[in-house]
Amino acid sequence: MYSDNILGFETIEKNLKAMAFKRLIYSFISILAILFLLSSGLTIAEENNAGSFQRGLSKFFDYPVDLFKEAFESGWRWYAYVFKYLPDLISTINMAFFSTLFGAIFALLLSLFASKNLIKNQYIVTLSRRTMDILRSFPELVIAMIFLYLMGKSELPAVIAIVIHTAGALGKLFSEAIENADNKPIEGLQSCGASWWQRVRFAVIPQVVPLFISYTLLRLEINVRASTILGFVGAGGIGEALSAVIQFRYGDEIIAIMFLLVITIISLDYFSRFLRGRLIGDNK
């Protein structure tokens, strides 16, 4: 009896050591792979980059320092620049907000068809999921550039591109939220004789809506960045203004626009975190 136990411990220890050894080997191999990737990638980068790494590193602070110097020299006028570009910023934010809202509506429709617990037909679920995958996979820029070419310069192509991407990205999250909804409240209401609409209203919606809003807020943040970038390639708003002043090398105005952008992104970040915290009750 006693010796059996000893044998047991020995076997356990042996197995444990074998497992630890295996994990060590795996970790070692993955570390080697990562190092190889890093070194070979950086070598390729060094060979194909326009300027070398070292020269670039020494020049890294030149540009920002130049910009700040110019901004400082322009003195009080600089504050006027900040206000000058405020309308552009608002137009960009509006573009992002509208596309997020519109995309979220599409996402909601798509996600209803992509949730296994709502749609029993397997084919419809798979089809809508693949649709969302494809919508999500194209970077906004690719769609926006094609539409910009076909429709001429305006904000509309950027809006369409963001809506398409948002519909795909949010649709996936929405359908996951619906599928993960707890079944017990639904059953509880059913046991009291609640109708289908009452079950959806009081058991499903309260579970998923906070998540939906929180995901949409997160998307809004991403889309503000995206619409700035799309403006940079010709869709108007603050991105286009930034692209113009960079071409003219107006250092003070570049700094003004960058300042506006950073402030917007940071405040949006805090605002959406605050709202999400209140909605889903975690303060991350």
Next chain:
Amino acid sequence: MEQVLNQNVIDAVDLKHKKHIRILIITGFVFLVYLIGSILHFDLPNLAKKWNKDRASMFMLDIYAHKDHIKMNWKDTQKIDVRFEGGHRHVYKDDPTWLIRNKNNQSTIVNFDNGGQFVFFPNRVEMRNFPNINEPFIFKLNKNGKPYVDGYVGKESMLPSWMRATENKVEVRPSLYERLQVYGSKVEVHRYELGWKYFWFDFDSPLVGKGFLDAISLMFNEDRVDPKISNFNLVVNEFLENEIWHHNTVLFAMVETLLMAILGTLIASMVGLPLAFLAAYNVTPLSSIRFFLRRLFDMLRGIDMLIWSLIFLRAFGPGLFTGIFAIAFTDTGTLGKLMSEAIENTDKKDKEGIQSTGANKVLQHRFGIIPQILPIFISQSLYYLESNTRAAVIIGAMGAGGIGLHFLGALMTGNDFENVAYMAILVLIAVMCIDTMSAKLRRLLIGIEDKK
């Protein structure tokens, strides 16, 4: 008594419910007004009008079809050449089977698959046998060297809708796949065919006309096409040096973009994790370091990837470094912040258990914290890898290079839409591959973590 209490509860719930409904209706109304206003502001109802139909149809056509240009100069009507996509270097050496030169009456016939013909004569161009077009149209030059449609001088409005005659040009387009342009100096016919021609091997290649499977079987064939190099190398070289599709440049650009995303994310996670430890209160007791790192994360994150890439573009010039560092800087901020929060949320008991065995600080963190955050770390890093693949395309288009820049370049030329489509599909495939791979990897790695 109980009944009354219940009634009170029901009333209270009802009141609250009504209040919620009221708020909901007001919010819904505000959003509806905003939506309608914005739809008008962004001019969505005029979507169809803004759509440039000519461009769109050319774009679509170019994506799934290719065209040959047949050109005749009025001054030298016997020198008719056929070019692939009108390229200067892509002249057919031998006439294609659909082009018939008749030496007797000095005519040249361009045949179309639907039976229609454009016939070049030294003094005129005839249009014959097109389905559903009974009238044989004849195009000539007048004394002033201007093109006109025979029998329709002064009656241009009587011409069918697919034909347009202006002073300097007559344009004929019986269907999407045939096009005739008559100018004062030349006549040009565009003959469209479906498919991506010369995708595998280009015009001047010894392997021209071979499909994918032919090429693969040729690779392992002992009989050398070119005695100097092996078939395998020949096939690969000829494929990469395709002058029409530029596989060499495009594929390398795709690799560059993927490298930007992978290296950027790798650097971000390698720098972000240690910094996250330093920024977590249960690891670093010094609040000044924590405060400094927190603000650093905020700054890295708040300065958008766009701005970072502009700054790096000035320092490193267009190339991989710009993309890598723009991604790495932004995501160091994001990952650092996320991971420091994850570290602060870890269960204290694990660490205390390790501490109770007398282990030092480093071992406590290694065995008390890292196993708890590793799954989050891996899955977050992989999520960022996915989104960075898309971001790398975008940064590339703004000047950092890679496939984004080539995409923009091809789109700007305005006639290489098949290349635009090719690159878009390549990006789609790459993004989907990365997505699938990272999902698999996440399941594999975190699965292992769970089993332990």
